[in-house]
Amino acid sequence: MTNDTSGDVRLSGIAKTYGSFTAVHPLDLTVPQGSFFALLGASGCGKTTTLRMIAGLEEPSAGTVHLGDQDVTALPPYKRPVNTVFQSYALFPHLDIFENVAFGLRRRGIKSVKKQVGDMLDLVQLGEQARKKPHQLSGGQQQRVAVARALINHPKVLLLDEPLGALDLKLRRQMQLELKRIQTEVGITFVHVTHDQEEAMTMADTVAVMNAGRVEQLGSPTDLYENPRTTFVANFLGTSNFIEAEVDSKSGDDVVLKAGGGKLLLPGARCSAPTTTGGKVLVGVRPEKISLVPAEEAGEIPEGRNRITGRIADSSFIGVSTQYVVDSPVCPDFEVYAQNIDRDTRLVPGAEVVLHWNPAHTFGLDASQDIDAGTEEEAVV
Amino acid sequence: MTVVNWLKRNLVVIAGLLTLSYLLLPNVIVTIFSFNNPKGRFNYEWQEFSTAAWKDPCGVSDMCGSLSVSLQLAFWATIGATLLGTMIAFALVRYRFRARGAVNSLIFLPMAMPEVVMAASLLTLFLNLGAQLGFWTILIAHIMFCLSFVVTAVKARVMSMDPRLEQAAQDLYAGPVQTFIRVTLPIAAPGIAAGALLAFALSFDDFIITNFNAGSTVTFPMFVWGSAQRGTPVQINVIGTAMFVIAVLFVLASMVISNRRNKQKA
Amino acid sequence: MATVTEAPPLAPEQPKPPRKRGRWTPYWLLLPGILWLLIFFAMPMIYQASTSVQTGSLEEGYKVTWHFATYWDALSEYYPQFLRSVLYAGSATILCLLLGYPLAYLIAFRAGRWRNLIMILVIAPFFTSFLIRTLAWKTILADGGPVVGALNTLHVLDVTTWLGMTEGDRVLATPLAVVCGLTYNFLPFMVLPLYTSLERIDPRLHEAANDLYAKPTTVFRRVTFPLSMPGVVSGTLLTFIPAAGDYVNADLLGSTDTRMVGNVIQTQFLRILDYPTAAALSFILMAAILVMVTVYIRRSGTEDLV
Numbered sequence: 001m002t003n004d005t006s007g008d009v010r011l012s013g014i015a016k017t018y019g020s021f022t023a024v025h026p027l028d029l030t031v032p033q034g035s036f037f038a039l040l041g042a043s044g045c046g047k048t049t050t051l052r053m054i055a056g057l058e059e060p061s062a063g064t065v066h067l068g069d070q071d072v073t074a075l076p077p078y079k080r081p082v083n084t085v086f087q088s089y090a091l092f093p094h095l096d097i098f099e100n101v102a103f104g105l106r107r108r109g110i111k112s113v114k115k116q117v118g119d120m121l122d123l124v125q126l127g128e129q130a131r132k133k134p135h136q137l138s139g140g141q142q143q144r145v146a147v148a149r150a151l152i153n154h155p156k157v158l159l160l161d162e163p164l165g166a167l168d169l170k171l172r173r174q175m176q177l178e179l180k181r182i183q184t185e186v187g188i189t190f191v192h193v194t195h196d197q198e199e200a201m202t203m204a205d206t207v208a209v210m211n212a213g214r215v216e217q218l219g220s221p222t223d224l225y226e227n228p229r230t231t232f233v234a235n236f237l238g239t240s241n242f243i244e245a246e247v248d249s250k251s252g253d254d255v256v257l258k259a260g261g262g263k264l265l266l267p268g269a270r271c272s273a274p275t276t277t278g279g280k281v282l283v284g285v286r287p288e289k290i291s292l293v294p295a296e297e298a299g300e301i302p303e304g305r306n307r308i309t310g311r312i313a314d315s316s317f318i319g320v321s322t323q324y325v326v327d328s329p330v331c332p333d334f335e336v337y338a339q340n341i342d343r344d345t346r347l348v349p350g351a352e353v354v355l356h357w358n359p360a361h362t363f364g365l366d367a368s369q370d371i372d373a374g375t376e377e378e379a380v381v
Numbered sequence: 382m383t384v385v386n387w388l389k390r391n392l393v394v395i396a397g398l399l400t401l402s403y404l405l406l407p408n409v410i411v412t413i414f415s416f417n418n419p420k421g422r423f424n425y426e427w428q429e430f431s432t433a434a435w436k437d438p439c440g441v442s443d444m445c446g447s448l449s450v451s452l453q454l455a456f457w458a459t460i461g462a463t464l465l466g467t468m469i470a471f472a473l474v475r476y477r478f479r480a481r482g483a484v485n486s487l488i489f490l491p492m493a494m495p496e497v498v499m500a501a502s503l504l505t506l507f508l509n510l511g512a513q514l515g516f517w518t519i520l521i522a523h524i525m526f527c528l529s530f531v532v533t534a535v536k537a538r539v540m541s542m543d544p545r546l547e548q549a550a551q552d553l554y555a556g557p558v559q560t561f562i563r564v565t566l567p568i569a570a571p572g573i574a575a576g577a578l579l580a581f582a583l584s585f586d587d588f589i590i591t592n593f594n595a596g597s598t599v600t601f602p603m604f605v606w607g608s609a610q611r612g613t614p615v616q617i618n619v620i621g622t623a624m625f626v627i628a629v630l631f632v633l634a635s636m637v638i639s640n641r642r643n644k645q646k647a
Numbered sequence: 648m649a650t651v652t653e654a655p656p657l658a659p660e661q662p663k664p665p666r667k668r669g670r671w672t673p674y675w676l677l678l679p680g681i682l683w684l685l686i687f688f689a690m691p692m693i694y695q696a697s698t699s700v701q702t703g704s705l706e707e708g709y710k711v712t713w714h715f716a717t718y719w720d721a722l723s724e725y726y727p728q729f730l731r732s733v734l735y736a737g738s739a740t741i742l743c744l745l746l747g748y749p750l751a752y753l754i755a756f757r758a759g760r761w762r763n764l765i766m767i768l769v770i771a772p773f774f775t776s777f778l779i780r781t782l783a784w785k786t787i788l789a790d791g792g793p794v795v796g797a798l799n800t801l802h803v804l805d806v807t808t809w810l811g812m813t814e815g816d817r818v819l820a821t822p823l824a825v826v827c828g829l830t831y832n833f834l835p836f837m838v839l840p841l842y843t844s845l846e847r848i849d850p851r852l853h854e855a856a857n858d859l860y861a862k863p864t865t866v867f868r869r870v871t872f873p874l875s876m877p878g879v880v881s882g883t884l885l886t887f888i889p890a891a892g893d894y895v896n897a898d899l900l901g902s903t904d905t906r907m908v909g910n911v912i913q914t915q916f917l918r919i920l921d922y923p924t925a926a927a928l929s930f931i932l933m934a935a936i937l938v939m940v941t942v943y944i945r946r947s948g949t950e951d952l953v
Contacts, residue, residue: 078555084552087545088543090545092546093568149553150552153554393752397753403831406783410783488684495889495932495933497909498936501912503691504916505691505698506687586773593913613782618779620776621775622775628771633767
């Protein structure tokens with residue numbers, strides 16, 4: 001990462017309220033120069049409002065926006081060195097592709113735009129389409145025009161508001177890689193708003209998960225996935241199983257917990273809740289970390305692994321893996337994803353099984369939260 | 382059986398075309414009678430073919446003068462109503478403000494009011510103020526009743542416009558004035574044009590409100606009204622036919638041009 | 648690395664953002680047009696209301712004397728004209744709906760590539776002054792002409808005479824001629840809103856209804872017509888209101904026995920110069936129409952006409 005900070009985006013205490021409704025709670029956030037930053041959340045969580053406050057399209061109710069060392073809070077959008085790729089692109093329908101891309105240059109009084117626009121259209125592989133109107137292009141092409149129209153101005157920060165939302169799945173994957181490539185090439189700070197967790201994880205260096213106007217957690221995609229700190233993050237990014245447990249004792253760096261009749265181990269560093277003895281903790285584990293064996297083979301499970309018993313309630317074969325729902329005394333619908341390497345024919349609905357996993361994959365959360373937070377709004381892939 | 386079935390399936394088409402001919406029949410009559418050579422003062426009965434009226438369209442005293450008054454009125458009323466109406470339409474769609482309901486009613490009421498009521502009450506106002514009736518009082522009246530129609534036409538267009546387009550312009554360094562000139566206005570243009578065209582037609586063809594507030598000024602519809610009492614010259618039919626043909630040609634030409642443009646670009 | 652913390656709650660004295668864009672803009676945009684309407688539409692109504700309760704004469708001037716008897720006198724003297732206005736405008740509106748619906752339907756669903764041409768033909772007659780076109784009906788309905796002859800042969804005139812709409816072999820100068828002229832003049836105001844709301848109907852709804860065992864007539868009754876209600880409501884209003892206040896058709900195509908309230912207002916105002924009576928008549932007409940429109944809109948449940 002460079003030491004240049006002119007492309008830093010610094011939000012201090014920024015907030016937005018509409019009457020009595022708070023869209024964004026006071027928020028401090030720094031996006032360093034040159035990074036690909038994603039704001040991830042369900043619709044209405046405040047991510048787009050935050051983006052629009054950076055663009056200047058929304059006035060913050062409080063707080064300041066800095067770009068590098070410059071306070072831009074009071075600047076209207078047309079005076080900010082920031083450009084936006086709008087949701088559904090907002091290409092000017094009365095102008096052709098060339099004039100759409102040239103729009104920003106012309107407004108800044110640049111006379112000879114021909115070469116720059118030509119180069120930019122070549123970069124996004126639309127050189128041939130310069131004289132067409134936006135409605136004559138396909139969705140993917142329109143998306144590239146929107147990116148070109150913003151990038152040609154060499155903004156310090158490029159803001160992307162659900163830029164891929166209108167594309168079909170295959171094209172979206174392709175454009176994700178394309179955008180990532182462009183970002184690496186031009187080195188501009190990208191701030192990307194999306195509700196698609198997979199999109200955020202594929203593209204961004206850093207992801208901020210937003211919920212109800214607050215940032216729930218911020219970190220690299222792996223960090224967020226492997227060590228979520230709230231049930232919302234655990235459920236919104238992928239799937240998690242939760243067991244309500246009571247703190248029993250401590251053994252070294254691990255916490256020993258009681259759940260049902262058995263004991264579970266949890267690394268102390270992976271627990272975001274207080275671990276006083278007798279206190280409640282939510283124990284979480286991802287479905288793909290779990291192994292599943294028939295009850296009669298329980299003896300073959302190595303020592304030191306967390307284990308619980310249950311009965312298979314349902315199984316669905318989806319090609320690369322088989323997804324089981326296991327009814328266990330500690331959790332009514334425990335999800336387990338098993339890779340289809342050797343399929344055990346005894347693992348059918350009704351079978352008694354033992355689930356076991358490496359304690360290092362366990363995470364602990366504050367038990368006072370809603371276990372189902374973030375499941376309803378789970379991103380549509 | 383097949384004939385009955387065909388009739389059944391195309392009943393609505395036949396009925397529709399009959400209505401259309403009902404709508405067009407008077408225009409056909411007007412056109413035919415523009416080639417009449419009537420006996421006496423009224424042009425209601427067919428006598429013999431003649432192109433005299435077409436060769437001398439202004440041959441009736443005062444008619445072309447009244448036509449020119451009507452065209453001038455329609456021109457200025459269109460400009461006034463389009464300007465004021467477009468501003469109101471933008472305010473209604475783009476901004477929040479107090480008394481929106483009252484403004485909406487004030488726009489709606491002139492369209493829900495019989496013309497004769499507006500005509501009579503406006504005359505009462507002018508009489509009370511001691512205003513000199515004439516060109517200016519007619520113009521004031523025309524702008525008043527065209528305004529609501531322009532607002533409705535422009536509002537529909539601006540409402541269907543994506544507000545993100547203007548935000549995108551602002552994001553791309555266009556200030557408020559530039560945004561309006563480069564983006565808002567071109568995109569709203571079809572709605573404004575439709576409103577202006579409507580205003581022109583309404584103003585040009587208005588009789589009732591004009592008749593009340595004209596004083597001694599004579600517009601073309603007033604001339605026609607007067608001639609219905611005194612005698613209808615064939616030239617009236619010539620003007621009517623010419624206006625119809627010009628309007629149809631104008632619309633057809635603009636359609637052909639826009640079609641061709643689309644084909645070239647595609 | 649990026650950082651995030653919850654900022655402390657705001658201190659109340661924190662200054663507001665300095666920028667407040669466009670707070671007054673809407674008022675400036677509204678001002679000229681709204682002023683125009685207030686001065687030249689709303690204020691005249693007030694003047695008219697005041698004139699209607701004045702007494703006096705042209706020579707000595709008028710004074711507000713709260714003389715409400717003018718209303719009573721006007722109503723008792725001119726109630727036939729009021730009734731005629733409602734009757735003629737009502738008949739014309741119904742005829743417009745019956746004639747206009749097939750045409751609007753034709754343009755919306757069956758015209759194909761002829762759609763634009765038919766639209767032009769519906770609108771273009773506007774550009775020939777409506778007075779000239781109304782005069783053409785004098786020729787069309789002329790005594791002993793082909794139209795009257797045909798109606799006579801088909802015994803249509805017997806029916807209309809029985810209804811009191813015509814007399815003998817004449818059509819001109821009868822109520823039928825006036826209704827016919829009103830229908831003709833306001834038909835486009837029915838067709839255009841009908842077309843607008845029909846055109847919005849997704850043709851797949853017809854297919855879905857067909858698929859769900861509806862006969863063509865049932866499709867129309869259960870799907871098409873209900874969905875076109877906004878067009879029916881605004882079309883009938885746009886036809887009835889101007890027709891009720893019209894005096895041109897009654898004057899050009901009718902006789903002294905077909906005078907409508909518009910004729911009375913016009914004569915009182917422009918010829919007899921009895922301003923209080925004219926103002927009272929005009930006020931009654933306005934009030935009657937506003938009441939009818941309000942009740943009608945409420946009952947049909949379409950309040951988003953504007």
